[in-house]
Structure formats: C-alpha cells, structure tokens
Amino acid sequence: MPVGFQISWQYSMPELPEVETVARGLRATLPGRTITAVKVLWARSVVPLKPNAFARRLAGQTITGVGRRGKWIVMSLSKGDTLLIHLRMSGRLLVEAEDCLDSRHLRAVFLLDDGRRLSFVDQRKFGRLHLTDDPGQVLKALGPEPLSDAFTAERLTETLKRRKGRIKPLLLNQRFLAGLGNIYADESLWRARIHPLRSADTLTPAEVRRLHEAIRAVLAAAIASGGTTLDDEAYRQADGQPGEFLGKLVVYGREGQPCPRCKQIIERIVVGQRGTHFCPSCQPLQEKKLKVRGIDSETNKV
C-alpha cells in the first residue's frame, strides 16, 4: 500500500519512464541469450500469431538487443524478427529461475538457454507480445520521442498550433507524442502551469516552451528515480525494488492535498474519460485578472 494517499486499487500503468527502466534492466541480462522454448498461458496476450505458431517461431532465436520506443519494449531477435512488448495497464517482465513458482497472473514464459526464464505477468490481460519481422509497421504510428533531439520546442509549437483540441488528451495521444500516460501528462501540465482543458492552439509561446521543458524534466526525473510504483503487485525495477517516483508526484492521485507551489487544494476532474489532477490556482483556465491590469501572467511583473 503506497504511503500517503488512498489509491490501493490502482496499478503501475507503465509509461515511458517505467518502460525505459524495464528495458534497461532486460538489456543488462538478455542479449546473447537464446530462447529455447515458449509457453503461452493466455492466447490473446500474443499477436498476431496463434500461440503455437508464436512459440514455434521464437524457439531457437537469440536475443540480440533490447530497446524502447514510446511505451513499447523492442526486443531484437537473431533471425530478423522483433518482439514488441506493450505492458499496457499491468504487464510485468521478470527474469527468474526456470523452476520458480508461476505467478498467479502468468500469461507467457520464455525459457532461456542459461537455466532462467523470462516471464510475462499481466493481471488485467491488456498487455501484448507482438512478434513481427517489420516492427516499423507498428512503430511508425508513434509521434516523436520526448527525450530525443528531434523533440524541440519549435516542433511542439508547430504541432500545437494546428490542433484545436484540449491539451491533456493531446498529450496522451501517442501519435502526437510517444510515451506520456496519465501520470506524467498531469505532472507535466502542473509543472508548466497549464490547465488540462486549454485548447492546444491557444498556448502562448512561453507556455509552449514551459510545456516542452516540463515534459522532458518530468520524464528524466522519473527515469532517474526508476519510475513510479503505485501498487505492491505492480511494476518493479529490474532488481525487484519499487520505483521511487511515487513520493515525488505533485498532483497525480493527490486531490484534496495542498499544491506544494501555492498551497491551493489540488482538484480532480475528468478530461477525455481520464482522471485529471491539477492545481486550480497555478493552472488557471481563465486569464488571470492581473493581466487585465497590465501584469504579465508569464512573469507576474508589470
């Protein structure tokens, strides 16, 4: 049970920082290992092949690399195949001893040539193991990597001014930007002091710059903390330790508590069918009256 607030029913919801942490952990142990056999316990976890064909095609392939694109883990294989893994809500990847006890929510197992196994555990069964010889087909739909050099404030400006929708759902749209989920979208908007209901095309240049900086800073800080673990059963770092970003969340799951910047009480609303947390004082929807009197709302100076 996480300390500090009542969200025991929630899960890890792996976003970019959690997926990056998992990918780094796997990269340290999997490359060079050969998959000797595969067992699928929940057929719909594998795609697009049926379980038998999926298992047959993977057996004998050596893992050559582990990367990440957005929320996808990208596992390169020796025969030109790629295993794309999406953890969705509750997926976990564990490297464990071959003879270990099966988790209650085990959905697929990859036996390795060193006496260990890679276990895919997924309580809610939303996660997917996508085996393909053309990963670009899946990944081309994704927007830019927020931490790459390709994601610049200028590029963000260009994209935003052509969008009339609300900013929060846009941040969650993986075609627009790859890797943000509900937690880090809310945290980024708080840091940038932007209301989640603002229309994308109305953001000022200063707001866009703040948003760009906020997204990168929040994601980088979360990666440095090994991600966010909301629940005991959920996402873990490679060494089994929970991510440490939970205590650093400012708005997510903290409705009713004071904003650390201004002490106003944090609110929760629903935006695009997603719970959304923000500070009504730091992230006003209406222009502040101060501005009418000639005070710049960006700098708070006259």
Place this chain on the structure above:
DNA sequence: AAAGCACCCTGTACGC
C-alpha cells in the same frame, strides 16, 4: 478534426 463511447480485463470499493 474532435469528442464520446464501447471494448478488452481484473480487483477493489462501495451501496444496499
């Protein structure tokens, strides 16, 4: 283009 909803799932909270 944008927004809403159903769907896929499960465990937990909550009302009766």
Place this chain on the structure above:
DNA sequence: TGCGTACAGGGTGCTT
C-alpha cells in the same frame, strides 16, 4: 456478511 455494480487504466475502433 455477501452480493451486485461502478470504476480505474492504455489503446483501438467506431460513431457522431
């Protein structure tokens, strides 16, 4: 206490 129902989440696909 026990039961049914609502609900959280990411992503896709469909409709308005």
